[in-house]
Amino acid sequence: MTADWNWRSREYTGRSDMYLQTEKQQRLWQETLSGLLESQGQGTLDILDVGTGPGFLALQFAQMGHQVTGLDLSPNMIEIATEKAAERQLNCTFLQGDAEALPFPDASFDVVANRHLLWTLPNPGRAIREWVRVLKPGGKLLIMDGDWTNRNLSQKQKMRIFMGHTLTFLTKGTIPWKGKGRGYDDMSHMLPFSGVEPGKVIALMEAAGIEELKEYDVQHLLAADAESFPLAYRLSFIDSHRRFIVAGYKHS
Numbered sequence: 001m002t003a004d005w006n007w008r009s010r011e012y013t014g015r016s017d018m019y020l021q022t023e024k025q026q027r028l029w030q031e032t033l034s035g036l037l038e039s040q041g042q043g044t045l046d047i048l049d050v051g052t053g054p055g056f057l058a059l060q061f062a063q064m065g066h067q068v069t070g071l072d073l074s075p076n077m078i079e080i081a082t083e084k085a086a087e088r089q090l091n092c093t094f095l096q097g098d099a100e101a102l103p104f105p106d107a108s109f110d111v112v113a114n115r116h117l118l119w120t121l122p123n124p125g126r127a128i129r130e131w132v133r134v135l136k137p138g139g140k141l142l143i144m145d146g147d148w149t150n151r152n153l154s155q156k157q158k159m160r161i162f163m164g165h166t167l168t169f170l171t172k173g174t175i176p177w178k179g180k181g182r183g184y185d186d187m188s189h190m191l192p193f194s195g196v197e198p199g200k201v202i203a204l205m206e207a208a209g210i211e212e213l214k215e216y217d218v219q220h221l222l223a224a225d226a227e228s229f230p231l232a233y234r235l236s237f238i239d240s241h242r243r244f245i246v247a248g249y250k251h252s
């Protein structure tokens with residue numbers, strides 16, 4: 001896994017940056033994240049971004065003035081996130097580690113967050129128990145993910161994806177999601193959760209001791225992406241995979 005994510009780190013970063021390329025996307029993310037943290041009070045929060053990648057969430061939380069730690073399996077991702085924090089003069093700590101066995105004592109963080117991580121993990125239930133372990137009582141767990149498989153798509157959506165992939169192939173010579181012969185498919189046999197559904201995530205969070213669970217709408221974020229993504233990417237990706245944010249609290 002580490003080698004795979006190291007290998008795709010730069011290409012992934014380019015794609016990840018597309019979600020924050022316009023002022024509107026940046027503003028909507030800031031508003032969404034502020035709303036999600038509102039319940040935790042006004043002060044500086046200790047936040048862990050697990051599977052931080054190029055620091056998508058970590059850098060935004062740091063920009064909001066919080067004390068942020070970003071953890072990732074891939075040293076290349078950690079290097080990129082560290083570079084980005086330095087460029088923006090943001091004070092974040094980035095370190096290598098495993099989301100399923102965190103190198104932190106119990107009750108270390110006010111908030112544990114992650115985006116697009118759960119589907120990559122061989123043991124999602126174990127990971128969620130770890131995230132709850134390092135949360136302080138009253139702390140908040142935020143999970144953002146999506147059903148990245150194509151299993152529930154209509155013929156029309158499948159046709160759009162095909163057109164998007166064809167356009168990318170014709171203009172860039174690469175097949176999206178496959179890179180240069182390696183791809184996410186290589187890992188899928190190890191990943192029970194490659195199509196993450198909010199109901200299954202909520203069940204695992206509940207089993208790990210998270211309460212007051214709520215699913216949040218992300219349509220406003222997707223709509224802003226649709227306005228800014230290049231055509232090929234929009235055709236093959238936007239609105240074809242159900243995405244969600246679920247959050248809840250560790251009981252006090």
Ligand SMILES: C[S@@+](CC[C@H](N)C(=O)[O-])C[C@H]1O[C@@H](n2cnc3c(N)ncnc32)[C@H](O)[C@@H]1O
Nearest residue numbers: 005051052053056072073074098099115116120
């Ligand atoms: C799809 S990327 C998401 C990155 C980032 N959170 C974002 O929103 O763009 C998944 C990330 O999870 C990391 N990852 C995969 N397995 C992990 C594990 N067991 N522990 C920590 N990080 C892991 C990968 O290296 C990669 O950076």
